[in-house]
Amino acid sequence: MEITFYLSGAIAIAATLMVITGLSAVHALLYLIVSLLAVAIVFFVLGAPFAAALEVIIYAGAIMVLFVFVMMMLNLGKAAAAKERDWLNPGMWVGPAILAALLLAELLYIFAQDGGTSPTVVVDAKAVGISLFGPYLLGVELASLLLLAGLVGACHLGWHEEREGDGAGLARRSGQGGVVADGPSRENG
């Protein structure tokens, strides 16, 4: 299991470096997803399967999807032909593919080890719940306050645009993006 720990740790670091140095936002996000998956395996190896699963479900599976969603919209506007040629460079995509393949091999190895028995103490869902709502209750409450503030903020922004008259503000904004977007993407087509 030590090998899987160091390997996924190295993958996480390498992938995160690629996030920082990457030129294309979407490709950088893909590296970030690989990095999060690697961190999930690190958690799993350290005996925290619950945290590992939540890392994949919430970070890699939900928050990053939102990021990709937004980046897809933004990128369309800036898809200059020169940049596009950069993305077709094999150096950009071989990396995430190999790293993800390594992670996959590791996962299969863990499965081969009878569901990943670890020498360390295993922290299961129940233990996580007990400590979250026991000694760390204040932290949970603070985090929920923060989330509530974010939610109220998002709700306020959304409400404001509704009031301007049937989403006119939203339409205007995406219209601006669309004008920029149309030029280069038509050239490519």
Add this chain to the structure above:
Amino acid sequence: MSELAHTWTNVVVILIFVFSFAALLSWIERRLLGVWQDRYGPNRVGPFGVLQSVADAIKLLAKEDWIPPFADKALFVLAPAVIAITTLLAFAVVPVAPGIGVVDLNIGLLFFLAMSSLGVYSIVLGGWASNNKYSLLGGFRAAAQMLSYEVFMGLSLMGVVMLAGSFNLRDIVTAQEGLWFCIPQILGLITFTVAGIAEARRLPFDLPEAENELVAGFHTEYSSMKFGLFFIGEYVGIIVISAMMVTLFFGGWLGPLLPPLMWFLLKTSIIIGFFILLRASLPRPRYDQLMAYGWKVMLPLTLFNLLITGAIVLAWGL
């Protein structure tokens, strides 16, 4: 050594079975749709047209594997592989019968949720990498739809986890001896079914590829076996969702008289048939209706279910 051999036999047999069943399912679906729409469906290749999927596979393999020059090649190639890998990995935790199953994970249920949430990248990246307006729209819809429905998909299963007291799918099945969870968790079953159809992008929730408005949505630019992988991924997804419904709500392999494996296959087939019947009978909603339905109806319903289940578990000290 013999245990290792047992594991590998399990892995290989299940993999082959799931793949061939997924391929066969394309024929079964078309035949069933034919029956329900008062026509024959494909009945020319082999007896009753059963070899239709073989013919389809040969056709797909023989077609030109075209990558549009304006596409992001790497992601374009990667996207169909992601859906096939995640759905097959999700099947790894399904407990088919005692002693049959790929892996017995303590966090099996969470692993299934994780894999189904990673599956969305396939659609989103496929749509984005195609660099085509219709594909991109399909990708957007997929991202928003799957994100919204994932939220209450996980929550709808927490009632089952409360009653069984475990994330381990085998424990969940054995906890259903006596009473299947489809009775005490009827709200959970309903919400999970809706979320499952949305996650598998089946009609009426197939807005990412809605063919009469988006050409073919996210896979407009795909041809040959890359399209085939999306196709197989979708069918494996249906099998996985059906198998999970059987495992979580219909007692998995439990049942009288027949051997456990038969019970599992029978129940799973019935639910797959139900999915196909839904496709034959329901119209597609508008996109805003879909989102509003998820957040305003389904999410409160799952929270209500959690509240009730939690209160009962607390009161009875289960």
